[in-house]
Amino acid sequence: MLEKQDIQLEKRILVIPGEELGDVSYKAGTGTYRKGEKIFASQLGIKNIRAGYINVIPLGGKYLPRSGDSIIGIIIDLGPSSWMININCPYPAMMHVNETPWKVDYGDTGRFLKVGDAVLAKIAQVDETKRIQITMKEHGLRKLNSGQIVKISHSKVPRVIGKGGSMISLIKEYTGCRIFVGQNGNIWLDGEVEAVIDASKAIEMIDREAQVMGLTDKVRAFLQEHSHLQEKYQTDSDELETVAQQPPEPEEETQSGKEDNEW
Amino acid sequence: MVEERLIGDDGLREDGRKPDQLRPIKIEAGVLHNADGSAYVEWGKNKVLAAVYGPREVHPKFLQDSTKAIVQVTYNMAAFSVDDRIRPGPNRRATEISKIIGEALEYVILTHHFPRSSVDVYIEVLEASAGTRCAGLTAASVAVADAGIPMTDLVVSCAAGKADGQIILDLGKSEDNLGEADVPLGYIPRTGEIVLLQMDGHLTKAEFEKAMNMAMNACKDIYEMQKDALRRRYAVGADEDKTPTQEVIE
Numbered sequence: 001m002l003e004k005q006d007i008q009l010e011k012r013i014l015v016i017p018g019e020e021l022g023d024v025s026y027k028a029g030t031g032t033y034r035k036g037e038k039i040f041a042s043q044l045g046i047k048n049i050r051a052g053y054i055n056v057i058p059l060g061g062k063y064l065p066r067s068g069d070s071i072i073g074i075i076i077d078l079g080p081s082s083w084m085i086n087i088n089c090p091y092p093a094m095m096h097v098n099e100t101p102w103k104v105d106y107g108d109t110g111r112f113l114k115v116g117d118a119v120l121a122k123i124a125q126v127d128e129t130k131r132i133q134i135t136m137k138e139h140g141l142r143k144l145n146s147g148q149i150v151k152i153s154h155s156k157v158p159r160v161i162g163k164g165g166s167m168i169s170l171i172k173e174y175t176g177c178r179i180f181v182g183q184n185g186n187i188w189l190d191g192e193v194e195a196v197i198d199a200s201k202a203i204e205m206i207d208r209e210a211q212v213m214g215l216t217d218k219v220r221a222f223l224q225e226h227s228h229l230q231e232k233y234q235t236d237s238d239e240l241e242t243v244a245q246q247p248p249e250p251e252e253e254t255q256s257g258k259e260d261n262e263w
Numbered sequence: 264m265v266e267e268r269l270i271g272d273d274g275l276r277e278d279g280r281k282p283d284q285l286r287p288i289k290i291e292a293g294v295l296h297n298a299d300g301s302a303y304v305e306w307g308k309n310k311v312l313a314a315v316y317g318p319r320e321v322h323p324k325f326l327q328d329s330t331k332a333i334v335q336v337t338y339n340m341a342a343f344s345v346d347d348r349i350r351p352g353p354n355r356r357a358t359e360i361s362k363i364i365g366e367a368l369e370y371v372i373l374t375h376h377f378p379r380s381s382v383d384v385y386i387e388v389l390e391a392s393a394g395t396r397c398a399g400l401t402a403a404s405v406a407v408a409d410a411g412i413p414m415t416d417l418v419v420s421c422a423a424g425k426a427d428g429q430i431i432l433d434l435g436k437s438e439d440n441l442g443e444a445d446v447p448l449g450y451i452p453r454t455g456e457i458v459l460l461q462m463d464g465h466l467t468k469a470e471f472e473k474a475m476n477m478a479m480n481a482c483k484d485i486y487e488m489q490k491d492a493l494r495r496r497y498a499v500g501a502d503e504d505k506t507p508t509q510e511v512i513e
Contacts, residue, residue: 014493014494014497014498016417016493016494017371017414017415017416017417018414018415018417018451031413033373033413033415035415040416042413042414042415043411043412043413043414044408044409044411044493045411058411060299060409060410060411061413062299062318062411064376090318090319090320090377090379091320091379091380092320128378129329129378130377130378130380155411211497
């Protein structure tokens with residue numbers, strides 16, 4: 001079985017709902033279903049075999065929250081003791097005042113978060129009818145006061161982060177932006193105006209070309225060519241090659257959403 | 264009844280097809296930017312666009328089901344889709360087609376994954392020339408898969424019928440209007456399940472079975488086209504800056 005695994009990991013096989021993936025020597029993982037003795041794909045995506053499970057890593061679809069996910073949400077409604085938050089999934093999420101680091105009086109929620117505000121939060125709980133509760137009562141979770149939010153498909157979040165955070169640190173290095181990637185596909189960027197534009201262009205490119213092999217190199221080339229920081233370096237040193245060797249910008253906000261299924 | 268001959272002496276039909284031959288079919292997935300999933304089908308002279316949104320919140324709220332997602336299909340014919348302008352808006356026929364296509368799709372979509380939500384499918388017929396419900400269901404099924412919605416399999420649809428006393432596949436406009444019977448079929452080739460079956464006209468049992476077999480075999484071919492369309496959607500080289508939409512409009 002180990003041999004089989006190695007073969008599967010090497011190439012990306014696109015599967016279509018209803019396609020047979022294997023027999024019951026495997027277990028049916030995410031994006032699959034079992035019928036009789038066989039396992040079939042239930043989603044359009046890439047076949048992946050890991051630890052005896054056959055999974056399909058989806059190429060699209062809506063974000064489905066799981067407890068513990070770090071997300072970026074936008075306030076859509078205020079209640080007397082709670083906020084409703086859009087987290088890019090089929091259901092709005094609720095955040096109770098007890099789940100915030102502030103002391104909020106009854107009916108005074110609007111003083112802390114207004115409609116349209118963005119927050120960095122975590123999924124606290126999801127029940128079987130998909131009622132979602134989120135929390136900000138953890139270290140590092142906060143209201144996002146500055147910067148910009150870029151939306152991508154949640155299925156491409158692992159690509160934006162890259163293996164061991166390689167892609168995200170690349171973007172940080174070239175643009176000097178502070179970046180936080182929410183598991184729900186909302187990405188927060190903050191930094192100089194031009195740097196944010198470059199970073200968001202790079203992220204849009206990853207979103208568009210997520211299925212391409214060797215994407216990290218492509219993004220590096222893109223950033224080398226387009227990065228406005230490069231122009232600064234150029235005027236300073238007049239040497240193109242030095243750009244790649246530039247020391248990374250100081251990173252205050254290094255944390256990013258956990259990386260799950262790197263393709 | 265039939266004044267004009269629909270099938271010539273050489274056994275070929277008006278448009279030169281053999282009795283068991285489909286019209287040319289072209290399927291394209293992911294053609295709309297704002298929809299979660301979409302597909303465009305050209306089936307002979309039919310031109311059908313399908314867009315899928317969701318799963319998303321159900322409006323009006325009373326329609327929501329706390330155990331599963333609901334599937335809402337809107338089939339609409341554009342006013343200019345037929346020779347003589349069709350009055351815009353839902354009518355008896357469009358409501359019926361929306362319902363049966365919705366039920367066919369609901370069978371394959373894993374609705375229990377998304378309680379209290381709705382999968383909205385919009386089927387827009389831009390040009391109609393017999394068999395739009397089949398083209399619509401075929402397109403909708405590709406669009407649902409393109410939207411990344413979990414489903415057991417793709418649904419394929421094709422019609423068979425009878426004209427000039429012969430059983431024929433995929434009726435054209437005049438064959439549909441002047442022929443004796445029309446049997447649209449919604450089918451899952453892998454499992455052999457039938458998710459849509461209607462009949463307009465009269466057939467004997469033997470004729471009906473022959474028509475069914477013909478439609479089922481054709482569905483298997485269309486199934487491959489659907490899968491191919493979905494594969495092409497993601498096989499497009501990133502270097503080519505050609506989006507599928509541009510290809511369609513031409």
